[in-house]
Amino acid sequence: MKKYAIIVAGGTGQRMKSAVPKQFLLLQGKPILYHTLLQFKKAFADIELILVLPQDQFPTWHLLCQEHPEILQQCPHQLVKGGNTRFHSSQQGVQAILINHHALVAIHDGVRPLVSVTCIQQAFQHAQKHGNAVLAVSSKDSIRQWDPNENIYFPLDRTQIKLIQTPQIFEVSLLKKAFQQEYQDFFTDDASVVELLGTEIQLVEGNYSNIKITTPEDMLIAEALTQNA
Numbered sequence: 001m002k003k004y005a006i007i008v009a010g011g012t013g014q015r016m017k018s019a020v021p022k023q024f025l026l027l028q029g030k031p032i033l034y035h036t037l038l039q040f041k042k043a044f045a046d047i048e049l050i051l052v053l054p055q056d057q058f059p060t061w062h063l064l065c066q067e068h069p070e071i072l073q074q075c076p077h078q079l080v081k082g083g084n085t086r087f088h089s090s091q092q093g094v095q096a097i098l099i100n101h102h103a104l105v106a107i108h109d110g111v112r113p114l115v116s117v118t119c120i121q122q123a124f125q126h127a128q129k130h131g132n133a134v135l136a137v138s139s140k141d142s143i144r145q146w147d148p149n150e151n152i153y154f155p156l157d158r159t160q161i162k163l164i165q166t167p168q169i170f171e172v173s174l175l176k177k178a179f180q181q182e183y184q185d186f187f188t189d190d191a192s193v194v195e196l197l198g199t200e201i202q203l204v205e206g207n208y209s210n211i212k213i214t215t216p217e218d219m220l221i222a223e224a225l226t227q228n229a
């Protein structure tokens with residue numbers, strides 16, 4: 001079946017507080033986005049890649065592609081302008097796919113460069129069989145939830161909690177329908193958008209190394225995890 005990966009990198013990285021947008025920071029000497037795109041190409045040589053970036057970052061990306069020719073050599077991709085929220089960036093990516101049936105689409109955070117090739121392949125297999133696949137891992141920490149009435153944090157059973165990652169993989173026709181819905185504040189990922197249509201979300205095992213580069217220490221962890229890789 002035809003496969004697409006939409007790599008959403010349309011954010012401004014407020015929590016990273018870096019001078020350079022975090023998706024362009026160098027990991028092992030190459031832009032984070034190169035690592036992310038490459039994992040999908042390694043998983044499936046014939047996958048079509050769509051990269052979503054803020055329009056004002058296009059010139060920087062073009063420069064990086066000149067400085068690192070391996071980006072376009074190994075990961076040719078379509079560039080699409082992002083939106084004000086992650087939902088609107090995913091929506092732009094989905095709209096860039098012109099066919100309407102028989103294709104699986106992975107939506108993945110540009111700033112999760114360490115997703116494993118095996119996880120990507122297994123998630124696509126699961127989505128092909130069961131309609132969708134969303135990566136998730138169990139929490140290694142204890143968890144508490146705020147109760148505003150009692151003004152306390154009460155403990156939750158962590159065996160009933162999953163931490164959600166990307167990629168999140170769906171049939172293209174389902175995604176197109178889902179992203180025609182109006183934006184809701186609770187759309188924190190693509191699964192929450194598709195779920196509002198009444199689709200049951202399928203969780204598959206993610207990997208703990210598949211961190212989202214969000215705050216400065218995540219870069220140190222990512223460098224450590226990719227050393228000698």
Ligand SMILES: Nc1ccn([C@@H]2O[C@H](COP(=O)(O)OP(=O)(O)OP(=O)(O)O)[C@@H](O)[C@H]2O)c(=O)n1
Pocket residue numbers: 008009010011012013014015016023052082083084085086087089090108109110111112212213214
């Ligand atoms: N308008 C947006 C907002 C986010 N994203 C993407 O969604 C992914 C996960 O978001 P996050 O880590 O929150 O990135 P930022 O929004 O850039 O970071 P922050 O919330 O710290 O500003 C990132 O790859 C980010 O670029 C996007 O494509 N478009």
Ligand SMILES: C[C@](O)(CO)[C@H](O)COP(=O)(O)O
Pocket residue numbers: 086109163164165166188189190212
């Ligand atoms: C999509 C996501 O990475 C799944 O964990 C996450 O929800 C993105 O959240 P953020 O608020 O954009 O960091």
